[in-house]
Amino acid sequence: MKSVRISLVLALILALAFVSAPKADNHQSQSLTIVWAEWDPANYLQELSKDFTAETGIAVDVIQIPWPNFQDKVFTAFVGKSDLYDIVIGDSQWLGRNSQGKNYINLTDWINENIDVASIYGPAMTAFAEYPKGSGTYWALPAEVDAAGYVYRKDLFEDPNEMKAFQAKYGYALAPPKTYDQLRDIAEFFTRPDQDLYGIATWYSKEYDGITMGFQQVMWSFGGAYGDPENYKVDGYINTEDAAKALEFYTDLLKFSPPDAPNYYWAETLNAYNSGKVAMAMNYFAFFPAVINPEVNKISHDKSGFFIAPAGPKGHYISIGGQGMSISSYSKNKDLAKQYMKWFMQKPVQEKWAMLGGFTPHKEVLQSDTFKTATPFNEAFAASFPYLRDFWAVPEYAELLETCQTNWSQAISGIKSAKEALNAIARKHEEIFEDAGYYDE
Amino acid sequence: MRDRKRFGHYLILAFVAVAVIIYITPIYWILATSLKGFADITTKLPKFVFKVSLENYQKLMPSEGVPDVTHIFLVEVLVGLLLFGFFTLFKGKLPRAVSLRNLGLIWNGIFVLTCLYSFLTLSPLQTRLQTDARFNFPLLIICTVIAYLLMAPFKKTNGITSQTVKKQRLVFVLPSVFGTIAICVALANGGSKYFYQLLNSIIIGGGSTILAVGLGTLAAYAFSRFDIAGKDDLLFFILSTRMLPPVVVVIPIYLMYSALGLRDTHFGLILLYTTFNVSFAVWLMKGFIDEIPKEYEDAALVDGYSRFQTFLKVILPQSVTGIAATAVFCLITAWNEFAFALVLTEVGGRAVTAPPSITSATGSSGMDWGKIAAGTFVFLLPVAVFTFLMRSHLLRGVTFGAVKK
Amino acid sequence: MASLLAAFINNMQTTPPFPRVKTQTSRGMSDYQLKMAFIMPTMILLILMNIFPLLWSLYLSFHRYKASMPTPPKFIGVRNYSRLLADPEIWGYFQTTAYFVLLAVAAQFFIGFGLALLLNRDFRYKGFVTTMLLLPMMLSPVVVGLFWRFILSSDNAGLLNYFLSPFLKSPIGWTTNPKVAMLAVVIVDTWMWSPFMMLIALAGLSAVPKSLYEAADVDRASAWFKFRWITLPLVSPLLLIALLFRTMDAFKMFDIVYVLTREGGPGTATETVSMNLYKLAFRNYNTGKACAMAYILLIIIVALSNIYVKYLNRVKGEA
Structure with missing residues (x-):
């Protein structure tokens, strides 16, 4: 009796297993997995890719990794030789590491044969695709061009009472700042903790590249530099008086920021601005769709203006953002990936990409008037181009970045003085370069 | 002397109550925040009175809507847990006809039927989540059948001793657990x-x-x-x-x-x-x-x-x-x-x-x-x-x- | 009734083993075969998944090796170790960790023991109340830790600062001020783990025979005397076990600092050894160096647990 029951059940299980088995296979249609960071442009890319699926029948899935983990997760996948991701849309700094580490495939020949390089905005090609710089070797195609910029509360800046009071206090008219000194004045002016209003929100976070991307543009504009790209000397470039002054200036801005500002990364900065806490906020332009989205920003979505990062006493430099599209060398769909990238670079697709809200690398589209007026921030974005600069893109960049993040985070929280922090970075960076054999010859 | 002792006892109990409140507050705050709308979360000061909204839970659901089968499973799990509570409260006070065994059998039968139904309606996956991210209902049904068999020995005895009653309540608990898993499967297959x-x-x-x-x-x-x-x-x-x-x-x-x-x-x-x-x-x-x-x-x-x-x-x-x-x-x-x-x-x-x-x-x-x-x-x-x-x-x-x- | 059966080490001598029976070959497996068949799968699993990886990482710790680069490991002797030990920053992370362990374990000990003393009496719903208090201990530190970031925020709707606001002029930067950031981590860890101390202390307290107190009452002993000479000696072996567990666990602190203070911020104020080790291994891919550091951490934990076990034995000998 008992054995009958058991055998019945076994038969049932077997039958079910057979019924279920063929189902696993009918999804074998071709598909492509793209990995990018978690932000609106990735949503736009998913939207754009629907056209590709309609044309070719190849399904495209854009996986979004949250920014704080973006680098770590992609690299653990690479070092673990995971074939999950076919196309990687990675930061410009990754080029050196992923080309030397053989994680990206070399696209030079393919690009020269299939893509009209002249149609792509030149600096973007250099920043997001070429490594070593100037060698003509390509590892990627630019996907998203980006720059750091500012959003401000138009309603506050254009309030007659505020303008009068500002004029009286500082002796010049209240307007989007052109220099860091003006930025500081305005930030100070709007800092009113009793009204829960602060002057500025900018990046100070220790996560991924937070404080580095926020601070480096200030450092460059004040006259500091990461080092000499020719001989990789760091001592005497990053730990100068100018750089120290810049770091002190950046630390000083905390006084005009909300209390939690030392933790601010892109998300927190957006939250602070969208909840009406700050008068100005620094962020990458590609995050600004959230600022003009009435769903997310209920307070100032229609009262926001945008300006480019101000100039410093010794120059005008802005942190570059944006990513290039590369093919993972562990991918099993390299040809599909190439097909996708070729499709992506066509002008009509790029036009649609720009219309959806992507920052196209296509020269003509980028410089067209339709692009500049597509969103309220595109004009300020386009104006930022001449001033863009990047972090190191060498294979050791992650260690260099980690050192900067730690020491600058220590400096703004008062654990180290500006000078100590910069000296520590200089020492550590030279140690990293030495270990990697840059000084050998 | 006696009064003082009693007062001390109540004082200590008050301290215990405070401690429980302190320890539970963060968990309560998670629940409260999850039930708030966006505007109630970003206020300057924490808001204790707010309009309950389920929008945050909806964000966890598949973007293309919740599969029907989920609701059926949900009702079943809730009924199962209710029956469990019912029999725990009224053990020994019920007429023989409403025995655990009968109810349990009926309810289990319904559960297995639902599994079969969901297998028939949902197995051609309506949306794809990711290349390898798929689950089959058959797997679930196999699990259910195994669980059902495991419970067979409990179902045979009539609830006489309290020990067997305790075991018999598994008749409701196990399918509830499997029902919860079934809900997860349905929602994951739906694209969540x-x-x-x-x-x-x-x-x-x-x-x-x-x-x-x-x-x-x-x-x-x-x-x-x-x-x-x-x-x-x-x-x-x-x-x-x-x-x-x-x-x-x-x-x-x-x-x-x-x-x-x-x-x-x-x-x-x-x-x-x-x-x-x-x-x-x-x-x-x-x-x-x-x-x-x-x-x-x-x-x-x-x-x-x-x-x-x-x-x-x-x-x-x-x-x-x-x-x-x-x-x-x-x-x-x-x-x-x-x-x-x-x-x-x-x-x-x-x-x-x-x-x-x-x-x-x-x-x-x-x-x-x-x-x-x-x-x-x-x-x-x-x-x-x-x-x-x-x-x-x-x-x-x-x-x-x-x-x- | 809590019987402190064997603090840990003597757990094994509770039942005498069977005499060896060798005459059962006719009925299935012999005892020896059965024993082997029962133990071997576990041992093989542990050796494959624990011992072998540890040996491999010991090997790598003597090499220069970056897992992210195609170059094979290169033997460099003890250079990884000497460089780590000579690095003041590394010692800084050890100090931070030690500071955390000290603060957190002390706070958990006193709060947990205090709670246990409060709960050590009969009242209605005692089981329910105790379980409510124990809840934090069972939750995932990383998931709850993330939400604590929201509770501890000094910007929007920070719950703790709100409750403290009558006593403060300005909100405390729990996760932004390097001077209090460690305190924030300790608060979260204590919230999670003081119930653990409480649970064990409660077991110890309920095991103390009531007759001892009654005898002391006859002698009109003071409350302090009863606590010092009856309660404490009888509970201390169990408390030591709890301390051992917590110290070793606190030493590994990674989850909470990873999410709560964003990878050990602000600056390096809460960067524990485990946090730094994670960065060394999975951000910089200094695999060789990371393995060396892992071994240093391992040795410290092993040494620590040995000291505890010895102390435990001494206490048990006296009792």
């Missing part, structure tokens, strides 16, 4: 990433628990009943593997798994969590088996059973409670594990579990604390339930069986 990850946590946690408890029980029996050379050292070695910091072990494991292609696979994580739980299971189970009088076995041996049969027929039935407690602890450990899952799974991958996903989901336009709170709360709920069910074994569980009650 969150429930896909939750399901991964269930599969990996469940798989590693079964393996760890199985292996642990065998080893524990051997350690408890046989003479083993260097027994103390071996036991200590087993314990010490559990003491290693995860960050230390994860480096070589990462390299090893990368070389073997085990990263981001269910099998790889199950194997790893089994390793970490097996030492715990050995220790805990040894404690439980030590408590079973040796005379029972001697009697069975005299009756002509082999040692292995004795193990099956005497030891295992006697240690059901211990096995259940050990299993729950292993399950919770695997469920909560973070460091290994962080390094050994991919975002959007096949085997990514809930903890690394919940902690990194910020939202694409700023921190979405409401969504984080909703995800956290759903994740914490089963652990809270198990904590209450297991409360008499907690002490033993957290001290590797070193302290018994």
Whole structure:
């Protein structure tokens, strides 16, 4: 009796297993997995890719990794030789590491044969695709061009009472700042903790590249530099008086920021601005769709203006953002990936990409008037181009970045003085370069 | 004197009440935040009175709508839990016709029918989540049938003694658990990433628990009943593997798994969590088996059973409670594990579990604390339930069986 | 009734083993075979998944090796170790960790023991109340830790600062001020783990025979005397076990600092050894160096647990 029951059940299980088995296979249609960071442009890319699926029948899935983990997760996948991701849309700094580490495939020949390089905005090609710089070797195609910029509360800046009071206090008219000194004045002016209003929100976070991307543009504009790209000397470039002054200036801005500002990364900065806490906020332009989205920003979505990062006493430099599209060398769909990238670079697709809200690398589209007026921030974005600069893109960049993040985070929280922090970075960076054999010859 | 003593007693109880409030507040705050709308979360001061909104929970659901079958399962789980509560409250006071057995049978039949129905309606997956991210209903039904069979012995007896009544209530509890899993399957198949990850946590946690408890029980029996050379050292070695910091072990494991292609696979994580739980299971189970009088076995041996049969027929039935407690602890450990899952799974991958996903989901336009709170709360709920069910074994569980009650 | 059966080490001698029986080959497996079949799977699993990886990482710790680069490991002797030990920053992380362990374990000990003393009496719903208090301990530190970031925030709706606001001029920067950031981590860890101390202490307290107190009452002993000479000596072995567990666990602290203070911020104020080790291994991919550091951490934990076990034995000998 008992054995009958058991055998019945076994038969049932077997039958079910057979019924279920063929189902696993009918999804074998071709598909492509793209990995990018978690932000609106990735949503736009998913939207754009629907056209590709309609044309070719190849399904495209854009996986979004949250920014704080973006680098770590992609690299653990690479070092673990995971074939999950076919196309990687990675930061410009990754080029050196992923080309030397053989994680990206070399696209030079393919690009020269299939893509009209002249149609792509030149600096973007250099920043997001070429490594070593100037060698003509390509590892990627630019996907998203980006720059750091500012959003401000138009309603506050254009309030007659505020303008009068500002004029009286500082002796010049209240307007989007052109220099860091003006930025500081305005930030100070709007800092009113009793009204829960602060002057500025900018990046100070220790996560991924937070404080580095926020601070480096200030450092460059004040006259500091990461080092000499020719001989990789760091001592005497990053730990100068100018750089120290810049770091002190950046630390000083905390006084005009909300209390939690030392933790601010892109998300927190957006939250602070969208909840009406700050008068100005620094962020990458590609995050600004959230600022003009009435769903997310209920307070100032229609009262926001945008300006480019101000100039410093010794120059005008802005942190570059944006990513290039590369093919993972562990991918099993390299040809599909190439097909996708070729499709992506066509002008009509790029036009649609720009219309959806992507920052196209296509020269003509980028410089067209339709692009500049597509969103309220595109004009300020386009104006930022001449001033863009990047972090190191060498294979050791992650260690260099980690050192900067730690020491600058220590400096703004008062654990180290500006000078100590910069000296520590200089020492550590030279140690990293030495270990990697840059000084050998 | 007496009054003073009584006053002191109440004073202490007041202190206890304050302590409970302090300890529960963060959990309450997770629940409250998850039920708030966006505007109520970003206020300057915390808001205690707010309009309850389910929008955060909706964000966890598939974007293309919740499959119908989910609701059916949900109703079943709720009815099951209600019946469970009903029989707990009114045990022994009900007419014979409304016995556990009859109701349980009817309700179980309905459950299996629902599974079949969902298999027929949902098995051609309506949306694809990711290339490898699919689950089959047949798997679930197989599990259900097995569970149903496991319950057969309980269903045969009539609820007379309180002990059997307690066991019989499993008739409702087990399908409720499977119903909950079925809801996760339906939602994951519908395209919800969150429930896909939750399901991964269930599969990996469940798989590693079964393996760890199985292996642990065998080893524990051997350690408890046989003479083993260097027994103390071996036991200590087993314990010490559990003491290693995860960050230390994860480096070589990462390299090893990368070389073997085990990263981001269910099998790889199950194997790893089994390793970490097996030492715990050995220790805990040894404690439980030590408590079973040796005379029972001697009697069975005299009756002509082999040692292995004795193990099956005497030891295992006697240690059901211990096995259940050990299993729950292993399950919770695997469920909560973070460091290994962080390094050994991919975002959007096949085997990514809930903890690394919940902690990194910020939202694409700023921190979405409401969504984080909703995800956290759903994740914490089963652990809270198990904590209450297991409360008499907690002490033993957290001290590797070193302290018994 | 809580019987403190064997603090840990003597757990094994509870039942005498069977005499060796060798005459059962006719009925299935012999005892020896059975024993092996029962133990071996566990041992093989542990060796494969624990011992072998540890040996491999020991090997790598003597090499220069970056897992992210295609170059094979290169033997460099003890250079990884000497460089780590000579690095003041590394010692800083050890100090941070030690500071955390000290603060957290002390806080958990006193709060947990205090709670246990409060709960050590009969009242209605005692089981329910105790379980409510124990709940935090069972939850996932990383998931709850993330939400604590929200509770501890000094910007929007920070719950703790709100409750403290009557006593403060300005909100405390729990996760932004390097001077209090460690306190924030300790608060979260204590919230999670003081119930653990409480649970064990409660077991110890309920095991103290009531007759001892009654005898002391006859002698009109003071409350302090009863506590010092009756309660404490009888409970201390169990408390030591709890301390051992917590110290070793606190030493591994990774989850909470990873999410709560964003990888050990602000600056390096809460960067524990485990946190730094994670960065060394999975951000910089200094695999060789990371393995060396893992071994240093391992040795410290092993040494620590040995000291405890010895102390435990001494206490038990006296009792």
